[in-house]
């Protein structure tokens with residue numbers, strides 16, 4: 001199983017209110033949410049899904065109404081314009097890491113295995129977690145932990161950046 005999406009029906013219930021509409025799934029992953037959205041669309045409806053992870057492309061859906069875009073969804077607007085789409089009826093984002101990314105030890109997302117510190121969702125980009133941890137200054141690490149604190153209730157960021165800095169010495 002690539003990924004078992006949570007709140008699948010509930011999230012799509014509130015999203016697809018126009019079966020003929022154009023929808024976006026920002027985080028395709030295993031395609032669970034995308035399949036559910038497509039099941040609510042008429043023949044006229046369209047779905048554009050994004051995922052920056054090459055592995056996710058293996059889960060693509062053969063459906064004329066569907067387009068999978070291997071791109072960071074921060075480029076959503078420009079990417080959709082390339083398909084002639086300048087407005088949508090709804091956008092869904094199931095933010096976070098997929099089960100697949102956790103399960104593949106070499107991806108470096110999980111502490112369950114002894115693996116390289118990687119954590120790149122887009123493996124074509126050069127910046128990985130190893131570089132961040134080893135080369136960023138304590139203040140830069142503190143900035144990252146501050147952001148994590150606000151999004152993920154990550155606590156004691158000052159202590160964490162200090163601990164990493166001490167390990168480098």
Ligand SMILES: C[S@@+](CC[C@H](N)C(=O)[O-])C[C@H]1O[C@@H](n2cnc3c(N)ncnc32)[C@H](O)[C@@H]1O
Nearest residue numbers: 005027029030031032033051052053072073094
């Ligand atoms: C929690 S999983 C989504 C699972 C999906 N809803 C499903 O039903 O299988 C998150 C996915 O979003 C992708 N992702 C995370 N941030 C992204 C971004 N900024 N741009 C594009 N894809 C992203 C990840 O690669 C991962 O595959």
